[in-house]
Amino acid sequence: MAEGVDTPTAILANAAAALRESPFDDISYRSLGDAVGVSERTVYRHFPTRSHLLEGVAGWIESAEFPLPPFVTIPQFQDASRARFLAFDSSPAFAFVCARAASISPTGESEATFFTRALVAMLATNHPSVNERDLRRVAATLRYFASAHFWARMRTGFDMSAPEISDVFDRTVVQALSGLPTLSRTSR
Amino acid sequence: MSATSEPDDRSAGDVNRTQEAILAAYAELIEELGTDDVSFRLIARRAGVGERTIFRNYATRVDLLLAVAAWIERRIFPRQDSPSIFDMPLTIRAAMESYDHRPELAHVVAETTMRGISGATPSPRRAMLEEMIDAEVPSLGDAERRAIVAALAHLDSAATWVTFRREFGMTRSDIADAAAWAAEAVLDPIRSRVG
Missing domain, CATH: 1.10.357 (Tetracycline Repressor; domain 2)
Known part of the structure; x- marks a missing residue:
């Protein structure tokens, strides 16, 4: 992953990238963990529910796109x-x-x-x-x-x-x- | 709450008794738990059916969520039949008040209409608005007619309640007033052109 980016930001950037291929509901925590190089559990720690993840991704998209x-x-x-x-x-x-x-x-x-x-x-x-x-x-x-x-x-x-x-x-x-x-x- | 004369304007009305039990149980759990992320097992137990019965009726979680959103909008947040497009501010005011009484359910309705074509229909009362405006203000040009119908459809929705509450911290009566006021503003230019 890109250097100098913290784990939650890297997770969000990857989730946003995944949205180009699949709908939000099909993006799994495991695949996000794999993409960033952390465990599924770490992804859960940063985004305890899919609502947290949705809000996080939207925030990332708003500022980036x-x-x-x-x-x-x-x-x-x-x-x-x-x-x-x-x-x-x-x-x-x-x-x-x-x-x-x-x-x-x-x-x-x-x-x-x-x-x-x-x-x-x-x-x-x-x-x-x-x-x-x-x-x-x-x-x-x-x-x-x-x-x-x-x-x-x-x-x-x-x-x-x-x-x-x-x-x-x-x-x-x-x-x-x-x-x-x-x-x-x-x-x- | 469902004392509305109900024309069969929504296909979502076609639920059988089992589906009705499932959707009512799911809506109840959404309110109790404050999330739509409820296990099929819990919903099945509450509805008094087997988990497989849920899967047979709703193959995926998304199918179930869209079905419950349509059910909620129809059963929990029904609109009175209004005879005139100029009654829309009142209709919208009442809708905002009922969303505010059931916030968790209002969020579910709002969110499922924001999923594009794979989601719930975002303007279920569009045809009704078009009929009213054509009957009352037939002289409108296409662009103006469409803009007014679209603006009213946008205001007559759970997302209005969500946005006014979330972005402006408004109370129940503030939201109802502001949404009704906005609908009046949308209707102002055509008031004098009735008939």
């Missing part, structure tokens, strides 16, 4: 989301694993992802006069329509490709934002 482009404005957020839909389209097996991992009962303390925090911060900056409650429901809506969940449902349930998915996403973003007062500086 679907890095989030930075955004500080709404149009940049939309661009970032569209870029991710395209990336999901080109690696569907990875994207479905991310959508699954974001759906299971969390194995540890669940906390907001970086994406969510960036989105909330962006909205708060762009719409400083909006109250907390309105801000949160707009943020939740935008976050949910920018998610791997959304991509997965549109792809499987509606046979949509990334550009079509982006179209539904854009329309929903416009609607969700339409109620918000914009920056209170001189109205143009």
